[in-house]
Amino acid sequence: MRKFRNGWAALLLMAASGAPAWGETLIITGDVWCPINCAAKASKPGIFVELAQQIFGEEGIRVEYQTVNWARAILDVRQGRANALIGAGRDDAPDFLFSATAPAISRMCFYTQPGTDWRYDGLASLATISLAVINGYSYGEELNGYIHAYEHDNTRVQTAAGDQALGINVEKVLRGRANATLENTWVMARYLSRRAPPAVLRRAGCRTPDVPIYLAFAPKLASSQRYMALFEAGVQRYRENGRLRVLLASYGLRDGEL
Known part of the structure; x- marks a missing residue:
């Protein structure tokens, strides 16, 4: 009985002190x-x-x-x-x-196939490419507005969803089905180095600010x-x-x- 009472006393003390149960x-x-x-x-x-x-x-x-x-x-x-x-x-x-x-x-940068010369230089520079993005991601107010405006135009914006969305977008760029994708630099570097076989994409400018x-x-x-x-x-x-x-x-x- 003494142990039982002591146990309840400890629980009450934890509750009163805000300590984790x-x-x-x-x-x-x-x-x-x-x-x-x-x-x-x-x-x-x-x-x-x-x-x-x-x-x-x-x-x-x-x-x-x-x-x-x-x-x-x-x-x-x-x-x-x-x-x-x-x-x-x-x-x-x-x-x-x-x-x-x-x-x-987080630093978000644009990635293209090696050997291309397109570079991100504000929203106007996106007019000539098809950009692969991930459903539900926020890329900053300016880019979010652009993506929303063209989300039903595959020649401007392509959206991937699900657990493999990054891989889908990388494959689109590598196969020429999209011109560029946008991703965190840490995440992209790790993904490309561990992909089988490893792949190389060209960094083509970054969103600002970080x-x-x-x-x-x-x-x-x-x-x-x-x-x-x-x-x-x-x-x-x-x-x-x-x-x-x-x-x-x-x-x-x-x-x-x-």
Whole structure:
């Protein structure tokens, strides 16, 4: 009986102090965007996944990582079926909760076949090409407007969806079915190097400005404010003590590298 009472006392103390309850799980989700987030069962699941696992693990919170297509990931977090969206920019889901500190910055560049001379130089330069993009992605206000305006014109914009959207777009460019695609530089470099057989695409200019990316928390869940505060404190702490730099290095990247 004494042990039983002590157990209840411990639970009450945890509840009063805001400490995590036993068995607390936080679900994070996104499409595979490696090295930011990789295959769920990979030995290296991705920078943001490991960062979340480490920060929340210190608070006794288990992180469950799920991969779905991007549009589904946004919907799952928006409706509260998952706690946070991985690698989101503020334009991806403006209603989500974003911490003050972004763990990383995303540089999005245009890629074409080697040997071509087209280069991105503002929206007017897109008029002569067919651009392959991914359904549900935000590419910034200006490019989003262009994509929306021509989403039903395959000679200007082609949209891929599903778990293999990046691979589909790369194949379109390699086979000449699209002139260019737009992707994060980390993600594209990793994909091309690991493709079988490896492929080479030409970088043909980049979107500006570069965009901060976050772990974005569900707007409808009461727990989101607490999780966001814990993650913000963890990111700041890891920047100060060098753990974020070590994590990036484990993926072959340097802090501040794009």
